[in-house]
Amino acid sequence: MNQDWTTLSLLETLSCTFGPSGCEDAVADVIRTHVERYCDEILPDSMGGVIAYVRGDGTPLDGPVCPRRLMFSSHMDEVGFMIRSITEEGLLKISSMCGGDTRVLAGRRVWVGNESSQVQGVFGVKPLHLVKSEDRGQAVELEELYIDIGASTREDAEGVVHVGDYGTFASDFVIFGKDKEYIKGKALDDRVGCAILCSALRQIYAAGLRPACDLYFAFTCREELGISGARTAAYKIDPDFAIVLEATAAGDITGTADYRQVAHLGRGGAVSLMDRSTIYDRPFTDWILKAAEEEQIPCQIKQYVSGGNDAGHIHKSRAGVRCAAVSAPARYIHTASNVVAKRDIESMEQLVMAVIRRLCSKKEGRILRCEIS
Amino acid sequence: MRNILRQLIKIPSVSGREERLAAYIAKEMRPYFDTVERDALGNVICRKTGAGKKLLFCAHMDEIGFIVTFIEEDGFLRCAPVGGIDFPAAAYSRVVFESGRSGVLIPEEGTKPKDYKGDAFVVDIGAKSRAEAARLVKIGECFSLEGRLFSLAGSRICGRPLDDKLGCAVLMSAAREADTFQNDVTFVFSVQEEVGLRGARTAAFAAAPDFGIAVDVTLTGDTKGAKPMAVSLGKGAAVKLKDASVICDGYLAKKMASIAEKQKIPSQKEILTSGGSDTAALQLAGAGCRAGCISIPLRYCHSGVETADMRDVQACRDLVCAVAQADFADF
Numbered sequence: 127m128n129q130d131w132t133t134l135s136l137l138e139t140l141s142c143t144f145g146p147s148g149c150e151d152a153v154a155d156v157i158r159t160h161v162e163r164y165c166d167e168i169l170p171d172s173m174g175g176v177i178a179y180v181r182g183d184g185t186p187l188d189g190p191v192c193p194r195r196l197m198f199s200s201h202m203d204e205v206g207f208m209i210r211s212i213t214e215e216g217l218l219k220i221s222s223m224c225g226g227d228t229r230v231l232a233g234r235r236v237w238v239g240n241e242s243s244q245v246q247g248v249f250g251v252k253p254l255h256l257v258k259s260e261d262r263g264q265a266v267e268l269e270e271l272y273i274d275i276g277a278s279t280r281e282d283a284e285g286v287v288h289v290g291d292y293g294t295f296a297s298d299f300v301i302f303g304k305d306k307e308y309i310k311g312k313a314l315d316d317r318v319g320c321a322i323l324c325s326a327l328r329q330i331y332a333a334g335l336r337p338a339c340d341l342y343f344a345f346t347c348r349e350e351l352g353i354s355g356a357r358t359a360a361y362k363i364d365p366d367f368a369i370v371l372e373a374t375a376a377g378d379i380t381g382t383a384d385y386r387q388v389a390h391l392g393r394g395g396a397v398s399l400m401d402r403s404t405i406y407d408r409p410f411t412d413w414i415l416k417a418a419e420e421e422q423i424p425c426q427i428k429q430y431v432s433g434g435n436d437a438g439h440i441h442k443s444r445a446g447v448r449c450a451a452v453s454a455p456a457r458y459i460h461t462a463s464n465v466v467a468k469r470d471i472e473s474m475e476q477l478v479m480a481v482i483r484r485l486c487s488k489k490e491g492r493i494l495r496c497e498i499s
Numbered sequence: 500m501r502n503i504l505r506q507l508i509k510i511p512s513v514s515g516r517e518e519r520l521a522a523y524i525a526k527e528m529r530p531y532f533d534t535v536e537r538d539a540l541g542n543v544i545c546r547k548t549g550a551g552k553k554l555l556f557c558a559h560m561d562e563i564g565f566i567v568t569f570i571e572e573d574g575f576l577r578c579a580p581v582g583g584i585d586f587p588a589a590a591y592s593r594v595v596f597e598s599g600r601s602g603v604l605i606p607e608e609g610t611k612p613k614d615y616k617g618d619a620f621v622v623d624i625g626a627k628s629r630a631e632a633a634r635l636v637k638i639g640e641c642f643s644l645e646g647r648l649f650s651l652a653g654s655r656i657c658g659r660p661l662d663d664k665l666g667c668a669v670l671m672s673a674a675r676e677a678d679t680f681q682n683d684v685t686f687v688f689s690v691q692e693e694v695g696l697r698g699a700r701t702a703a704f705a706a707a708p709d710f711g712i713a714v715d716v717t718l719t720g721d722t723k724g725a726k727p728m729a730v731s732l733g734k735g736a737a738v739k740l741k742d743a744s745v746i747c748d749g750y751l752a753k754k755m756a757s758i759a760e761k762q763k764i765p766s767q768k769e770i771l772t773s774g775g776s777d778t779a780a781l782q783l784a785g786a787g788c789r790a791g792c793i794s795i796p797l798r799y800c801h802s803g804v805e806t807a808d809m810r811d812v813q814a815c816r817d818l819v820c821a822v823a824q825a826d827f828a829d830f
Contacts, residue, residue: 366539385569385577386618399639400566400581405515405691407539408639427638429569431579446539446701 133325133475134468136160137309138299140317144237144244146206147223147351149292150174151241153202153320157345160324164331165343169362173347173355175202177363178327180341193339196485197365197447198326198478199356199436200319200372201349204312205460206294209238209273209287216277217250220293222268223351229265230461235296236273238287245286246296247275295462307392307468314464318454318471319371320345326478337485349436353403356436360443367410367448369481370437371474373464374398374428374453386430389455391466394424394473398451400431403438407448414450417480424473428453452477500672500812501648501656507664507671508648511597513564513641514581514694517541520560524667524688531674532686542702543688545674551682552827555708555788556673556819557699557777558666558715559692562659563801564643565594565604567622570633574626576602579617581641582693586615588802589644594622596642600635604644644803654809655732661805663692665795665812666714673819680823692777696744699777703784710751710789710827711781714819716807717742717769717794726772732796732807735765736814739792744775745782748789750830755791755818758825764817765810769794793818 145153154176162168165178207220218238222228232251237244250272254262273293277283297312323343330341342363347355360368374396377387389396397415398406418425437449452474457465512520518541525543529535532545543560563582570576580586590612594602602624610619622642626632648658670686677684685706690698692715703711717737720728730737738755739747759766769792782790795815798806 385571400515400579405581405694405697408515429638431566431568441540442697442700444701445705446542446698448539 132328133321133471136324137317137321137471140320141299141311141313144239144241144294145202145204145313146292146294147203147348149241150202150347153317154345157202157320157324161327161343164327171359171362173358175347175355175359176345177359178343180327180330180337180343182338182340183336193367193485195340195342195363195365197342197344197360197363197368197440198323199344199346199359199368199370199440200323201316201346201355201436202320203348203350204294204315204317205350206292209289209291209293211289212280212283212287213272214280216275216279216283218247218273218275218283218287220268220271220273227460228268228271231271232266234462236293237296238273238275238293239291245275247273247293250274297462308465309468310463310465312462312464314454314456314466315373315459316349316371318373318456318466322371322471322475322478325475326482329479330482335482335486337482339485341482346436353434353436353439357439357443360440360447364444365447368437368440369414370435370440370449370451371478372435372451372453373456373459373466374433375459376455376457378455379457388430388432389426389428389453391455391457392469393426393455394470395452395477396426396428396455398428398453401434402432403434404441404449404451406437406450410448411450414452414477414481417484418477421476421480423476423480424469425452425477500668500816501809503671504664504668505648507667508646508658508660511595511641511643511646512560512562513566513643514561514691516597516641517560517690521688521690524560524671527671528674528686531677538701538705540698540701541690542698544702544706545686547677547680547684549680549683552709552830553683553685553706554823555685555687555703555706555711555781556670556823557687557689557702557711557713557781558670559663559689559698559777560667561690561693562643562662562664563693564641567636567638567640567642570629570636570638571621572629574628574632575621575623576632576636578620578622583801584617585801586617586620587612590615592803593645594642595645596636597640600624602642651806655806656809657804657806659803659805661797661807662716662800665716665797665807669714669795669812669816669819672816673823676820679820681826682823684823689777696775696777696780699780700784703781703788707785708788710791711778712751712790712822713777713781713792714815715776715792715794716797716800717771718774718800719796719798722798728771730767730769730796732798733810734767734796735811736818737767737769737794737796739769739771739776739778739794742771742775742778743773744779745790747778747791751789751791754825754827755793755822758821759818762817762821764821765814766818
């Protein structure tokens with residue numbers, strides 16, 4: 127792997143940027159700054175997303191069904207929490223925005239604040255010595271958890287944070303393991319997708335590619351809170367095809383039965399057939415799988431029906447959108463330490479570029495669908 | 500009508516895999532409509548333009564079923580439900596794949612019926628190894644309980660999937676009267692109803708009708724131990740007032756009931772306390788429309804022995820035609 131691989135350094139910046147659902151402006155700024163020189167236009171988005179537009183060359187592709195507008199979508203937001211109240215003692219009580227899994231919070235380092243400034247804190251938890259014997263081994267209830275930011279009174283705390291401020295995990299971006307193959311960090315769900323899309327925009331620009339159809343790269347908000355950003359972005363863009371780039375829960379080493387492992391690290395992007403929010407368009411998905419096979423790009427079928435992503439709203443937008451999804455397998459998703467494999471990111475990037483190059487070719491760009499005879 | 504139904508049951512159409520059924524229906528509908536089109540999600544949209552109100556009738560093509568998610572070392576298949584599978588009712592049944600291949604749906608040994616859920620089930624297709632199974636069935640392939648249709652006493656029929664191939668048969672039969680429709684009528688054969696009313700939503704967005712009318716099955720209150728419900732098999736087309744997903748438009752429900760009365764079509768009122776229908780998606784798509792539903796009473800819904808009365812089915816067909824012919828000038 128090339129050491130100065132730009133995707134990786136961008137991923138590090140994105141992973142370390144503060145962006146819980148509803149407070150994605152800092153992430154949006156990083157992305158906008160990076161991609162504005164690579165696209166024809168950045169379109170405004172009412173939810174705070176970034177939509178980078180690459181104009182097609184205007185000539186329709188051959189074939190019975192050809193895309194006019196292809197949307198790529200990755201969400202900028204990460205799981206986090208909101209400050210709900212501040213106690214007399216200067217401790218912060220929270221409202222969870224990560225599915226309420228308190229197992230992953232206790233004892234963690236966090237950032238608390240807003241898009242422009244944050245302070246450090248830790249999730250306080252009673253040391254084992256003081257826990258009643260019957261409560262040992264139990265997950266802590268959300269109501270008992272608090273964030274300690276080093277303030278001793280409510281007034282002290284209110285000097286630096288406010289009710290309604292946001293919080294995220296504080297977690298270093300680390301490249302580790304044999305051959306430095308694995309990446310650990312927060313928010314890799316779905317900054318991995320964002321980094322790949324940024325990289326694709328850069329490569330389109332560098333190679334002077336002009337696809338036959340218009341491309342829209344949507345970096346969306348609030349996916350973790352009900353997919354609201356992708357819904358409005360899809361309505362605005364009105365695409366006929368969409369590809370969602372995501373991160374999905376890899377259960378490959380967690381003691382999960384093999385048929386429930388979803389995806390495996392190192393085997394390439396996981397292509398979805400069905401999840402809890404979407405049944406993916408099969409001819410479009412097959413077309414993507416064929417591209418991967420022909421160009422020998424590793425990818426895997428996501429096994430087990432679980433989760434959902436931006437496609438849940440995109441495919442039902444307006445008169446309907448044909449959707450596909452490719453996800454980076456990620457261990458320990460929705461915790462402070464997501465783990466992904468470098469080569470999966472590389473494979474997904476290659477796959478996105480293979481799709482885009484095919485859309486530049488009149489012959490390969492045909493996306494066939496059984497037509498009514 | 501029974502022949503139409505028999506043809507529809509022969510073609511598998513698990514949610515998301517309606518392609519073959521859609522192609523069949525589109526071909527059959529072409530002679531009766533000005534345009535027959537497919538949209539991005541695969542809905543079949545048949546339109547006969549006319550002078551009156553813009554009416555959209557919608558029956559869903561998809562049936563509940565399963566998708567193969569994993570192949571075990573020993574050749575058993577793992578699967579996930581597509582739509583609201585009643586696992587106790589599905590256990591130890593023959594299932595049929597898109598390729599026509601058979602298998603049997605079996606709970607893991609020792610599983611108690613109360614724990615019958617997707618992960619507790621495997622499919623035995625007779626394969627002795629992963630390699631053999633992988634040659635016969637692909638991950639992502641869908642299957643469903645064997646389709647069938649047989650007669651019970653009188654005008655009662657039994658089999659599966661009657662939900663909602665009965666509704667499709669009602670519309671396909673009504674289409675033969677399309678020449679008599681006074682309104683601007685669109686028939687939608689929708690996809691993915693069983694997984695969240697997905698197809699009806701995009702079809703209704705594009706059509707933007709004045710009135711959206713689903714044609715779907717409903718539960719009845721006349722089975723042993725049934726929850727109280729004022730719908731019975733054999734008492735005619737049920738005009739929906741409310742279900743768990745929608746409150747129907749009051750004007751449209753009254754209008755349909757009065758049309759039925761005038762034309763002497765047997766009808767009854769329906770209030771369904773659990774379960775939804777495409778009606779909700781029609782109502783909320785785009786800027787919304789006035790939505791209602793003509794329901795076919797059905798016993799043992801989502802089982803292998805769904806039971807209906809052909810007289811009700813005929814009444815629903817007659818009501819669809821009468822509504823499509825009706826004058827909405829009073830609106």
